[in-house]
Amino acid sequence: AVMVADLEEARRHCQIDKAEEKLLMSPGSPIVLMKWKSDSNITQAVAPGLKYLGIMLPYTPLHPLLLKETGLPLVMTSGNLSEEPIAKDNDEALRRLSSIADYFLMHNRDIYARYDDSVMIVEKGIPRFTRRARGYAPYPVRLPFKSKQILGCGAEEKNTFCLTRDNYAFVSQHIGNMENLETLEHYVNTIDLYKKLFRIEPEVIAHDMHPEYLPTKYAKELADKEKIKLVPVQHHHAHIASCMAENGIREPVIGVSLDGTGYGTDGHIWGGEFMAADIKKFDRLAHLEYLPLAGGAQAIRKPYRTAIGYLLALGIGLDKNLPMFKYLEKPELEIIKEQVARGINTPLTSSMGRLFDSVAAIIGARGIIQYEAQAAIDLEMLAYIAPDETGSYPFSYEAHGGMNVIKLHDLFVAIIVDILKKTPEAVIAARFHNTVARMILETCQIISSKTSLNRVALSGGVFQNRLLLRIIVPLLESADFEVYTHRQVPCNDGGISLGQVAIANFSEG
Template sequence: MTARAMERLAVSVKGIVQGVGFRPFVYQLAQRHQLTGWVTNTSGEVRLEVEGEPATLQTFLAALTAEAPPQSYITEVMSSSLPACGYAGFEIQPSIAEPDKYQLISPDLAVCADCRAEIFNPANRRYRYPFTNCTNCGPRFTIIEDIPYDRPLTTMKAFTMCPDCRAEYQDPLNRRFHAQPNACPVCGPRLRLVAADGSAVAGDDAVATAASLLRQGKILAVRGLGGFLLACDATSEAVVSELRRRKQRPAKPFAVMLPDMAAVEKICLVSEAEKSLLTAAAAPIVLLKLRAETGLAPGVAPGLKYQGVMLPYTPLHHLLMADAGQPLVMTSGNLAEEPIARDNDEALHRLGEIADYFLLHNREIYSRYDDSVVMHEAGAPRMLRRARGYAPYPVRLPASGPPVLAVGAQEKNTFCLTRDDNAFVSQHIGDMDSVETREHFEETLGLYRKMFRIDPEIIACDLHPDYVSSKWAEESASAGRLPLVRVQHHHAHIAACLAENGETGRVIGLALDGTGYGKDGKIWGGEFMTADLAGFERRAHLEYLPLPGGEAAVKKPYRTAVGYLYRLFGAAGLTQAAGCLRGVNRSELELIARQTDHRLNTPETSSAGRLFDAVAALMGIRTEIQYDAQAAVELEMAAEGVDTDAVYPFDIAVAGGMKIIRLQRLLAGVLADRSAQVPEPEMAARFHNTVVDINIKVCQSLRVDTGIDKVALSGGCFMNRRLLRQSIAGLEARGFKVYTHRDVPANDGGLSLGQAAVASRMVNGSGLTELFLAGN
């Protein structure tokens, strides 16, 4: 009898392949195909050898990717053939730490159906256990201290597994095999309920007692995966109002948590795509269209037609929702724009004046994490805030380059670290005004550098000299003697869109947002450029108009409206403003006019965001704001569902080779409609149509000039559903290929990706010496 030919394959698998059940999957696959060998985790990959007949090995190799665990993400499989060496069986070997290697790390995963069933099964040993998890779900990035992903390198090292949990952990056929957070009521983390002064609250079941307190109208701080959430009864206007007062959040909408999809469909219109987002392992907050009758307190999302909704994503949330029996507000555990509270003592100190009670636990959180926010619009998911469930999964860059640190913007800050062709955009950090946020920035940056073994060779920042992030970058570059690349704000927006779409060619870039420092020292924000990752040329913009009081005008859009009307119509503009802005007295109007005449703290701006603000004020929709972009958001809500093709007139002039979008006729049209008492929704829809018309006409003109038929849309204004949807449709109908954001936000939360992509491209193109001398 002829002996069977045997062969051995050495295989390496890269991607998200740790913490997702990949090694037990390989073990079971090898057993099924009667192959021998071994598999192990390393700091850079999953490595394995399998031995058997050549045909069987090829079948195994194909199944390795085709049947991979659902939460894994394979980026590369490399294999090489070796002579057989006679392995006796197949085993899972201990992990190998490699100092300079890194691999992708799984974000935290929503609780799976199997674990959810266990916590509601009285016969199961994990009945009502709020820290139940397995290989397919539970905390990942928030508990990892270093790689490879093994329990001693997580915050779970503080808990010694009991014999039952240890048996599960060591059984390759068990779904808890090497589930690093594996625990049970005997050996794992525990909850405790305390009052705001830290004193214990009596009761055998902390979750049931907490749910009872919520039903009584109390506000609770609940420690979750990445930090604390503030919870209260979402159906009580009095309770919601009290939370707003204590949290100092007068109007910005709150997210709500609902127990299941049936509850979501009672209050919202939900598409199949939105259902998929809600029930995915990332479990983000999803913005959904509200029904006419919701049962929610009006103060949850005042004046809005969309509601941020999430389903329970941890066992604790499921238990709390089941016991409370009503929709709950679930909002970030912070005061105003501070970072989310993470640790127990920190929460008691920072949230003690907000929450009545605290539901604490003793599983430490290593990385602070907010909830992600997503909408589905124009055929795709659109990231609005990228955090839990998505970060730190990287965006793939079009090409490899040297390691870069990009420090992002002043508001909605994220940073981005690159290694090879991976761009690791951090979770949402927040607004860089507070000391706490800057500490969060530095702490999270240190974690990313350690996890992904990145020692940056270049630092990139915004062009604005007064951004906290830019000043930090200057100091760090100087201290480390590193090149510093200053990237213009709107070029970074367009570059971020190009990077996530893998586009390296030149495009027409539309960057519409609120504020960005221009190369001429003015405030840009309504920009049309030709751009690639290496550079840009400004081709058109909204005309410069005054912003009386600077930041004061941002917070009081009526000041922007007055400045615009006065510049465009003179004294007659003040009379028009008096007619529209009835809450503003004549003396203040004249004061704003004098301020504009003398250019006292009155920068000039081409901002699209400020145009939205001015129009919202003139229409009587919002004259002062209580949260960022409130006027523009409410203007968008006014236009919701209005079907009209009407537009306001505008002009495109050319000066010095630059196309200037003149707004006098547009604003005259708004004033005429207001005088004729045209309904606000009709006016709002007409204004949105006009901005889309501007986008289309300018792009068509630039295509004639340049021959470019690709367009990239970026900037915070493109978080406006109607503007995004109609701009895409209008441009595509005219033969343009349109690139948009999906993986990172169109607002400043995506800016760091663009900064990193520009810096990396400049280095590849010019070299470090030229870059250090020239900057951008």
């Protein structure tokens, strides 16, 4: 993100509407992602390939002094190594950051708690969180029910935890990805701090169903030690319950939960889920068809592997003229073919996030990522170049009992035809976004015809895609659906802990 001296300077770099101006100037002082002006003199290297720039205004007395001395916008980033907690103490900063920082500005005022900057967008006129931390956490979310004292341990990525009492849910600041002992230590210490701060002693602990997540292991150890009731919660149900809780809804909804990864009740990786749900329970009624991730986690880092695995599983020929082949050597292709054919390290997924990745790879937009969701973001940025495109791609449904499986063969064939016809990448990206919106609408209509539900809750990291959100909300509303989205917590995994505590409150046994 970039810090500038004042609103006038911010306007030189970004298009700012009234709602964004109000958010920038608010006491919370978040980073606000806004449309980047083409004549801004801030280098594209700050946010390569992106059409939005994160801007923040000074929020401590020190910041104006720094900005006055330099006379320039300042690129601001957290004082930590990637995936580690922020350095809190002077000695800790010198020890951990000396290899990457040239200078240190010390202070004699101790930091009591680690907080990242909050990150927000304004979409459909509504401020929405991408990351909820400084300036907002731990301000409580008011619940539509009186809650037991519960600890929700959150997800593995973009972790937050949540503690409840009475009608209030105290969602923590962004903790980060739970991938190392340093972050786990920060997580445990912050839980202890919140318990003291709000005088909460959990009588129930809720956790994600994934057995290998660090928060799951912590929950099980704590429950065993304290003899506390333990409630496992399915990841995508937690997304929908989170959206319902913050919107004050208790009646059943059609839940549309779209993200990259979540452990399913059948042991597969879910992520393209449609359900009839309330806060107590859910009934999965539709999902993207299961396809193999060639190489597991490696396919997430290298979306071209996801794309090749999908095409092989769908029986679609691998045309060597497809742009994605620039990313791999022949020996790797043979390995992927063998993996898919024999089912070796190819977990099945219904993930919408991986579908975005595979399309980005097939058209040659992004085959290898440097950060989470980069391929999907590139696809969104491309689609903005073709704003008037109204076309879309075909897909179909296959019924299995009460389940509708969304089949993707025709979609991929049509995209490949467009590629080989030299259709511009931007047009393909726009058509794909239109297709996903149609998929959501038509699936909700199918579920509504069976259940008579007309409320739709949208959750999961895919809805951080601003283009998709601005297409799908009016589309659903024009079809007479009431649409609920996130405002108080992120739609990504940063909101999972709120859903966990809501579900656990009504868990029986």
